[in-house]
Amino acid sequence: MSDMNSMNREIKKDQLRRQIVPASPQKDEDSNEIIKRARTKVKKKKLKIFLVVLFILSAGAVSLYTYLNYYQYTGYSVVWEKSLNEGSYVGYLDFGTNVLKYSKDGASYIDNQGKEVWIQSYEMKSPVASVNGSYAVIADQQGNSIYVFDKTGNTGVANTVLPIIKASVSAHGVVAAILEDTTSNYVYFYKRDGSSLDVKIKALLGGDSGYPVDISLSPDGTQLIGSYAFLKNGTMNGRVAFHNFAEIGKSVPDRLVGGFDEPYESTFVAQVRFLDDTYSCAFADNGISFYSTKNALSPELIKQIPAEDEIKSVFYSDKYAGMITDNPEGENPYKLSVYKSNGNLMFTNGFQYQYTHADIDGNLVILYNEDSCRVYNMSGRLKFSGTFDFPITKIRNGRFPNTLIVSGPQNMKEIRLQIGGQYQ
Known part of the structure; x- marks a missing residue:
């Protein structure tokens, strides 16, 4: 009997002990699990929000790309108009984001709101x-100035003894x-203040060196590309030559680092241009040649684009760089082709618009005549075609993607291309 009582007492003690000391580790584990699940839920929610925002931005970017590349404008409204003093007007040139207007009696720098930043007077015949x-x-x-x-504004004036043919x-x-002389032509160099540099290139008329037709300086001023014309076996031939005026160019005679005759046999090279410090091009009557001066002492002809017509x-x-050629095949009489500075083709299109001027401004190709224009993007899409009620001598990009600056001898306007249009 006593053994049974003792056993019962031990059982009751164990029950009492379990009630007094509960299993606390299980409670801690449950609490950590709850916190972990809550954090996971928050992360998933943030990820969903991020994906939704990313989707909206991507859709917006695709819509904007489609709009800018495929949308064709059909009308315009005038944002502002500015009357200009015509004078003996000659022309406009793109100058940074603005334009340089020049005439026989002076020049002015006009910003993209039609305001004259500066005016310079002079007297020139041509x-x-x-x-x-x-x-x-x-x-x-x-002339000689x-x-x-x-x-x-004006940084300097150079006065020459010999008549000027071209300047770059x-x-x-x-x-x-x-500069032109009776027996030879020269290329002289000047600083921005008009003072002479002790550098010149001489070309004897009728000699092997040829007659200089056009020149262009690289943006950094250390390289010059020139086009020359010379007679060979009674036939006029063309030549493209490169001179280097940096320190490295001192190691070669006359600083002549490259010359190219073979591509221009029986051909006239009318124009040359450095596009940047590395790439340049030559425009001949048989096509466009693209050059690279990555190796300063060995210019390279990297691509030659023949003109079939x-x-x-x-x-x-x-x-x-681009060209417009005749297009005898098909319904379009002209063909427009545009290339990157390394000669790779951007696009080619046929068209039948009667233009008088062709320009590239930014990522737009602009064809225009005295009262109308056509604007293409670099995908070859026609973005705008319109007519104007005043004479046109220059069209360029405006302040915003859907605006153009349209200039004439007597006025300048910024136009906003109308939203109404159609997809091609």
Whole structure:
């Protein structure tokens, strides 16, 4: 009996002990699990929000890309209009985001709201102008004065003894000018303040060196590409030559680092241009040649684009070059082709618009005549086709993607292309 009582007492003690000391570790485990599940839930919610936002942004980007590349405008409204003093107007040139207007009696720098930033007076019989980056040059063809400008105004004037044929400027204000003599032609160089540099290139008329036709300085001013014409066996031939005026160019005679005759046999090279410090191109009557000066002492012809039919126009920017040729096949009488600075094709299109000017501004190709224009993007899509009620001499990009600056001899307008249009 006593054994049974003792056993019962032990059982009751064990029960009492379990009630007094509960299993607390299980409670801690449950609490950690709850916190872990809550954090996981928050992370999943944030991920869902991020994916939704990413989807909305991606859809917006695709819509914007589609709109900018495929939408065709059909009308416009005038944002602002500015009357200009016509004077003896000659032309406009793109100058940074604004334009340089030049005439026989002066030049003015006009911003993208039609305001004249500066005005410079001079007297020239036949002004020719060139722009490169932040500098512009205006020279009196067959005269003796060269005016150099930056975006703040005139930086200097160079006066020459020999008549001027052409002038080119670098993005740092160095000027190269072809000067004409009775027995030879020269390329002289000037600083942006108009003072002479102790550098010149001589070409004997009728000699092997050829007659200089056109020149262009690289943006940094250390390289020059020139086109030359010379007689060989009674036939006119073309030549493209490169000169280097950096320290490395001192190691070669006359700083002549490259010359190309073979591509221009029985061909005239009318124009040359450095697009940037590496790539340049030459426009001949048989096509466009693209060059690279990555190796400063050994320029390379990287691509030659032959013209299958007669070239009507050539044009370029700092990133692209293009040409318009006859197109005898099909319903379109002309063919527009645009290339990157390395010669790779961007697009080619046939068209039948009667243009008088062709320009590249940014990522737009602009064809226009005295009262209408056509605008293409770099995918070859026609973005706008319209007519105007005043004379046109220059069209360029406006301040926003859907605006254009339309200039004439007496006025300038910014137009906003209307939203109403259609997809091609």
